[in-house]
Amino acid sequence: MPGIKTQEILVNMGPQHPSTHGVLRLVIKTDGELVTEVTPIVGYLHRCAEKIGENVTYDQWIPYTDRMDYIAAMGNNLGISLAVEKLLGMEAPPRAQVIRVLVCELNRVASHLIAFGTFGLDVGAFTPFLYAWREREMILNLFEMLCGARMTFNYIRIGGISFDIDQKFIDKTKEFIEWFEPRIKEYNDLLTYNRIFVERTAKIGIISPERAISYGLTGPNLRASGVNFDVRKDFPYCGYEKYQFNIPLGRDVPEIGAVTGDCWNRYYVRIEEMIESIKIIKQTLENIPAGEYYDAPKKIKPKAGEVYTRIENARGIVGFYIISDGSEKPVRAKVRAPSFINLSILPEIGKNVLVADLIAILGSIDIVLGEIDR
Amino acid sequence: MLLDFGVLLLYIVIACGFLTAALVAGRIIRPNKPYKDKLTTYECGEDTIGTSFIQFNVRFYVIALIFLIFEVEIVLLFPWAVVYKNVGLIALIEMGVFILILLAGFAYVWSQKDLEWVKSEIETEKEHGTNL
Amino acid sequence: MKEFIEHLYNELEFLEGLPFIIPFIIGSFILAFIIINFIAVFAGVCTYIERKVAARIQARVGPYMVGPHGILQWLADALKLLFKEDTVPEKADKLLFKLAPFIVFAGSFACWVALPLAPAFSPARLNIGILYIIAFGSSVILGILMAGWASSSKWALFGAMRSAAQIVSYEVPTGLTILAMLLITGTLDMHNTIAQINLDGTISGGQSQGLPFPLNYFSTNADNFSAGMFSWYIFRYPPFTFIAFIIIYICALAETNRVPFDIPEAESELVSGYHTEYSGMRFSFFFLSEYANMFVFSAIITTLFLGGWLPPFNITGSLLAPACGIILYMLVKGKTTDPANRFIAFCTGAGIGIFLGVLSGDKNYWFADYLGIQSLRFIEGLFWFFTKSFGLVILMMWLRWTIPRYRVDQLMELCWKKLTPLAFINLFCIGILEWLYK
């Protein structure tokens, strides 16, 4: 039936909505069940993270970066630390570098677990969410052991890390890996290849590689479209070049009808990335060099200049752009938040889909509002 | 038989009575402090845009139409099903004809894509959209 | 109910001279009161069990604070709902908003009138039983539409429209499947449906009938076979009756808005669907009728397919089943701490016991007959009816916590393009088989 036109209505979805992953507000224009236009409105969680950064010292800014992507806060810590280290023209000791990789990858697993769980929730499967939560809990326990915090770590510092790891932590991490590896199959049985789940997600919200690049997507969202780009591989930092791991890419899966760049691939890339992260974690555990874990100048006062560093966090590239005038505080601080940029494609692919699809697409993009609003 | 219908009526009355009793009991014990914000319509924490009494998608109407025809058919078939055992082959044949005629209509509706929900018509647009 | 009162008349002398209608009304009133409270308690207990089932599936504990193992949680919830403020949105159509719970609740409550709860016992014996139940079940749609529209909330309206379209659509395959079963049962009266099943595997009434279609291959002499649960309609013409069972079960899920068809109240899309704006007691009545509806649909399926209040296996089986179950449970108890494994062990044991009972050739099915107390049949029938129906309700819960949700267009496609044609084919096949094997 072509040409159906009924009265279009504007609906507010969010900020108080179960599936906008926080306080995102989507203004959607619908024609019955069909979404004809979607406009994300952000800013409900704005905390002036960048402005605060310009008014505190470099070290003091680190806890604030935790609050941006609070699901994968280690990456933010790492990003700011690397940026300032580059500005200072120094590097963290080798032991700190390996531990940084270890905690970042653990955090990536924790973050992808949430993405996996909440995506299940978005398409109506409640149970995977709690399974994911159970495993994430174990990771958070590990972090708690490490630095006392479970969400906002403030662990990675300029010039190293704040606390050293001990044998107990290593044993516990190995224990976790042993428990976690068989779980992946459980997730796949429960959700990934569930027929209803596949029907809900395959061929929905397809992002072509060209479009993904032109919108500046990064992270799993970009790789699900088949673009092989990962900062860890292409511009290694913290010694990522030393580790053996693959970059999972989205692909056509004819058996279940998924195509490159659809919601299913965005979801599955994350599952595969968890496997790869576990691989990296295993390699780091094997080989932690002895020595200093923290080595920074007494007073962090970089020379005047500007710097931009990027790291691959769970949701994509986190970039820190800092201009220094030689004082203890940055003159200008700017963060490239991956969720913010990933969200920008929503109006494009959220057009002419059903309301239920819009939820699936939003869930598959996996945003964190703390990072979007900063 | 009339008695049984009486019981039915009684049950409906009792159901309403039970509900009323519960609401009245609730009215006595529950708090009642309405204010303007509490009484707004829920739209995810924002002010409602426009009215909610909207014109809806025609799709629902077509489905209801098709349903109605089938409902009438099913209701007509109930007496047939009840006596089927006693009548036998004639019932089978007659009903076969009856159902087949309607199935022709069903096939027509199906082939004309009236059973599709909104999805199919946007499929083409979407495919077009991916070739950016 | 009528039979019961007549029985009273014969027994009690002082009733003589009193018009029949008075004790009848009083009796019905009492029964109605019992049932309505039962529904309330049932829904409450259902929420508790659902939460426990969910907790078990999701590797967590579930409610455990109120009472031992949290079994009084539902009571606390009910009290909380009673104490909650009842808000009516300013923009709502207040009359319809207040009227909607009445229609939904009365509609689902009225369905209970015709359920065959035990041998010769239901609140009212309507000779159009099943037709009546689906008729009143469908009137719930109007309550939902009313609630959705009167709330004047977009989410509620979305939910209501979806719900109505969904329930309406799934009524077609439901109706066709019930028709197919009617060809076998030949009666709309739900009591007769069950009463005419004989536990030796035949169906009484009409001409003499041998064993049903599959079983006559196993046994040359019908007298030697203890059929029990094999006499139920689900085993009448396999695989067609199986297919019918599956179709109607899917439809029951859809008509009670359960996962994977819970799109009318899909919380990740529509917040809470048609009862978004309701709070406190009014909300709880929607909730109540949802659970009542789940039970009603399970009861219909139990009646049509699973032999209603008939015991599934003979005395030997029912004695051996728990015995074997407990033995196996004891054997396993020392070796595993997982309650699920213990439960599986118990079920396996019970299965072995039932199998042995079937082999024994025992012809006694009713425990009441065995004990020689006929009136015990009533309690036994109640037990079996509720066990079977409740099993189906638990299955609904299990599904809910396992699978994702369909999208609205997939749901419609499933109904109109898969279930409806399948139900038509099934109707034809069962019709032909019934004619051949009559």
Next chain:
Amino acid sequence: MSLNEILLNIIFYALALTGLFSSFMVATSTNMVRTAFSLLGVLFSFAGLYGLLRADFLFAAQILVYVGGILVLIIFAIMLTHKIANVNLSNESTSSSTVIAVVCILFAVLVFIALTLPEYIKINQRNKPLTEMIGNNLLSDSLLPFEILSVLLLACLIGAVYLARKEVKE
């Protein structure tokens, strides 16, 4: 009059009054949705009257088809229209004298039918289930009309869908 008859009368009048009142609401309400829901009262009270007449099958069919089907259709149709809440009546009402004349004629016809009704259709003590009678009748005497009915339903289905589609396109 026995107690039973008194009860029956009470129920009958209650149902009839509900029907009348709801019909009145249907005719006078300016809110279209309320009109539709008033129709619910009318249909239910009529179903009740069928029950009183011991027409059990008709009772269930009335609820199933009218309440569960047609009324839902009507509500869906109302949802399709603009300005649901407050309708401006665009049709000019017929002059009251005509209306009264038509109503009087209809009433006379009703009275005539009621008086000349064959005895067996009036309330009797029939206790046989109606469904089987209808079924037997459908498969014997009324076979041809029954089959024609299916063609009628087919025509309805195609026609309705065609019209709906045409309206949509405009």
